Amino acid sequence: MANIYRIDSSALFLTANISALGPAASRASILDLSKTDPSVAVAHSSNATGDIERLVVSDKVLLKGKRLMVFTKIALIGANESTRSTEGDGVTGQYFLDGGPDGLKAFPETGKDYVDPNVFLTFLIDII
Amino acid sequence: MKKAGLLVFMLIPLMALAQETAKKSELSDLIAPASAAFMLVDIAPTLVQSPGTPKSFVLGVAQSLSNSTSAFPDNYSVSLTPYWWLKPQGQSVYKFLGLVEPKIGRRMQQNIFSGLKFTTLSAAFINKDLIPDEAETSQKAFSVGIGGTIIRVHSPAHIKKLYDALKQWHEDAQREIDDNALLVLDEIQRLKLDSTFNAKRRALIEQYQETKTPPAFSKLNNLINVKPVFAWDVAAAIAIYGLDNGSTATGRTGVWTTLSSYVPLGNGEAGVNKNYFDIHATMRYLRDNYQLNDAGLLERGNNVDFGGKAGFVFDHLSLGVEAIYRHNNGITNTGNRTVGTIGVRVAKNIYINGSFGKDFTGPKKLISIFGINWGFGKETVELP
Numbered sequence: 001m002a003n004i005y006r007i008d009s010s011a012l013f014l015t016a017n018i019s020a021l022g023p024a025a026s027r028a029s030i031l032d033l034s035k036t037d038p039s040v041a042v043a044h045s046s047n048a049t050g051d052i053e054r055l056v057v058s059d060k061v062l063l064k065g066k067r068l069m070v071f072t073k074i075a076l077i078g079a080n081e082s083t084r085s086t087e088g089d090g091v092t093g094q095y096f097l098d099g100g101p102d103g104l105k106a107f108p109e110t111g112k113d114y115v116d117p118n119v120f121l122t123f124l125i126d127i128i
Numbered sequence: 129m130k131k132a133g134l135l136v137f138m139l140i141p142l143m144a145l146a147q148e149t150a151k152k153s154e155l156s157d158l159i160a161p162a163s164a165a166f167m168l169v170d171i172a173p174t175l176v177q178s179p180g181t182p183k184s185f186v187l188g189v190a191q192s193l194s195n196s197t198s199a200f201p202d203n204y205s206v207s208l209t210p211y212w213w214l215k216p217q218g219q220s221v222y223k224f225l226g227l228v229e230p231k232i233g234r235r236m237q238q239n240i241f242s243g244l245k246f247t248t249l250s251a252a253f254i255n256k257d258l259i260p261d262e263a264e265t266s267q268k269a270f271s272v273g274i275g276g277t278i279i280r281v282h283s284p285a286h287i288k289k290l291y292d293a294l295k296q297w298h299e300d301a302q303r304e305i306d307d308n309a310l311l312v313l314d315e316i317q318r319l320k321l322d323s324t325f326n327a328k329r330r331a332l333i334e335q336y337q338e339t340k341t342p343p344a345f346s347k348l349n350n351l352i353n354v355k356p357v358f359a360w361d362v363a364a365a366i367a368i369y370g371l372d373n374g375s376t377a378t379g380r381t382g383v384w385t386t387l388s389s390y391v392p393l394g395n396g397e398a399g400v401n402k403n404y405f406d407i408h409a410t411m412r413y414l415r416d417n418y419q420l421n422d423a424g425l426l427e428r429g430n431n432v433d434f435g436g437k438a439g440f441v442f443d444h445l446s447l448g449v450e451a452i453y454r455h456n457n458g459i460t461n462t463g464n465r466t467v468g469t470i471g472v473r474v475a476k477n478i479y480i481n482g483s484f485g486k487d488f489t490g491p492k493k494l495i496s497i498f499g500i501n502w503g504f505g506k507e508t509v510e511l512p
Contacts, residue, residue: 003321019217021224023294023348025301029309031317039314044302047230048294049220069317073301073336075345077221077352090215111326113333120333122316 003107003125007100012063012127014043015096016052016070020119021087024050026072030058030127033067042068050074054096063127070095072121081116088114093121154465155450158412158435160384163207164273164365165250168382168414169258177206182213192253200268200370201253211245225290225352226280236291243277243359250275250365258369258379259418261426265372269379273365281358283392290351297344304340312336354401355390362386369418379417386410393440402443409436431456439469446471454488463488 005012018024025048029039042057050072057063074091078084093109111122161167179185185206192204222229226242250273255266282290305313312332319328362385369379386408393403412433419429432455439448448469454461467485474480483497 017218019219021219021221023221023297023301023345025298025305027302027305027309027313029313029317031314033318039309039317041306041309045298047222048298049222049229051220067317069313071305071313071316073305073341075297075301075341077224077349086212090212090219092215092217094217110321111329113330115333115336118338120336122329124317124319124321 003110003123004128005097005100005105005125006102006128007063010099011056012058012100013054013096013098014052014057014068014070015054015098016045016050016072016123017094017096018045018050018072018074018092018121019094020050020074020076020091021078022074022076022091022119023048024072024074026050026052026070028052028057028068028070030063030066030068032065034065039069045072054098056099066127068125068127070121070123074119074121076117076119078117084117085114088119091119091121093123095123095125097125155408155410155435155437155452158384158386158410158433158452159408160275160361160363160386160410161273162248162275162363163250164275164363164382164384165252165271165367166205166207166273167363167384168273168365168380169252169254169256169269169271169367171205171252171254171256177204179206179208200255203254205250205252205254207248207250209246209248211247221294226282227287227290230291236287238282238287240279240281243280247274247276249273258367259426260420261418267379268370269367270370271365271367271380273363273382275361275363275384277359277361279358279360280356282354282356286351286354290348293344293348293351297341297348300340300344304338307339308336354392355404357389357391359388359390360385361388377417381413381415383413384410393442404441405438406441406448407436407438410434429457437469444473449485452488461488 014028016026016028018026024045026045027041028043029041031039043052043055045052052070057068070093072093076084076087078087091112095107095109096104097107098104107123107125109121110124113120157167177188179188185208188206189201189204192201220229223242226239228234228237228239230236252271254269254271256269257264257266258269259267312335316329316332319325364383365381366378367380368376370376387410389407391405391407392401393405394401414431414433416429416431418426421427433452435450435452437448437450439446446469450467450469452465454464465485465487467483470482472480478500480498480500482499
């Protein structure tokens with residue numbers, strides 16, 4: 001279940017592609033699991049697609065040994081719960097990391113939760 | 129409450145009259161239907177399956193077959209939108225609303241063909257006496273249809289409002305997610321990725337607080353419900369009859385097309401319009417290979433009906449006029465149906481409808497109908 005991505009001295013690039021029939025907003029953050037400090041936001045979606053365009057997350061010093069999360073909220077716009085549930089089934093997230101020794105790698109979402117009228121996507125990956 | 133009860137009691141006979149008359153040809157029969165297969169064979173199925181996946185469709189057919197005494201499904205009807213089955217990647221709210229996704233250097237604009245992707249397929253397996261001969265035997269009939277919106281155009285002002293509402297929602301959502309980071313999201317980020325992850329994540333997600341987005345989301349939903357300034361809808365269907373000798377033959381073929389224009393009349397609450405001047409022009413071609421002619425004999429009938437209606441639609445009141453002209457086997461019917469209509473919402477979910485005018489030529493050519501209906505929902509009054 002655990003996702004990992006290895007990095008070296010190069011920069012880490014993140015891309016998030018959200019596919020949904022409703023407005024979406026995404027936030028990427030890093031967290032040091034060994035400390036109690038709050039997460040630090042490193043990227044946001046730029047419009048209601050919820051997508052994060054390919055960008056440099058941070059450098060090796062800041063990321064190594066930490067956990068990256070991309071959290072997305074999608075508001076479903078179907079007229080009734082049945083329609084929204086169908087829309088929710090079709091929501092997907094696809095995440096790309098690049099810049100490490102393994103090159104470009106794609107990952108699906110780690111978790112999807114439908115709480116009418118919203119869907120929440122979670123993507124977690126440990127950077128080593 | 130007492131007055132309402134009395135009103136309902138007084139109107140019961142009128143309701144019956146209204147329902148009986150509704151079986152005759154009305155403009156609503158000419159409007160391009162989403163489920164053309166049902167319209168073609170004059171059925172209003174009480175149970176229409178809308179399978180969200182191919183698997184549920186196959187299951188529905190199999191269940192209907194198991195209830196049947198033959199290899200023909202027993203009164204099974206289905207309506208589906210293939211788009212939902214395909215679950216295409218790269219979808220976004222912009223594409224859904226027919227908007228071009230915002231990028232640097234791109235103008236705000238709409239895709240007028242965006243309604244095509246929601247084209248609906250319908251099919252019905254029925255046992256019904258569709259051939260008006262002396263034999264009162266039911267035929268096994270299969271009807272299949274397609275219907276959708278070819279073109280849908282919104283005003284530039286409405287398109288700008290949609291873009292602005294989406295921008296506002298996105299900004300509010302970003303602030304809301306940041307607020308929830310300390311409340312629940314950091315805890316999710318700390319969860320162990322083991323077999324307990326899904327349950328723990330779900331429990332935390334349910335604590336997510338929607339503090340910022342509801343007003344913008346409500347406004348967006350209101351804007352989505354605004355009618356287009358122009359729409360072109362098309363539908364078509366064909367019905368195949370199973371005959372007594374074991375053969376099959378085409379029974380009916382229908383094509384519908386409707387042009388609609390909704391002219392907004394000022395802004396309503398929160399700048400969202402609910403008042404319109406509606407204009408509709410519609411045409412239906414219906415070929416019936418088993419149509420009874422004036423001599424009482426079966427013949428092939430080619431029927432073309434043209435209709436139009438125009439009227440004002442307000443939140444609680446609608447006023448309009450509609451007309452239908454008919455052509456049968458190339459001969460124009462000298463009569464026409466011209467009716468004035470009124471609809472009033474007297475209370476939440478209680479509507480009074482009236483129609484006054486003349487029907488096609490015949491002994492009862494005057495129409496004077498007054499009816500009441502009630503139900504559940506939040507619709508505004510539409511032109512009857």
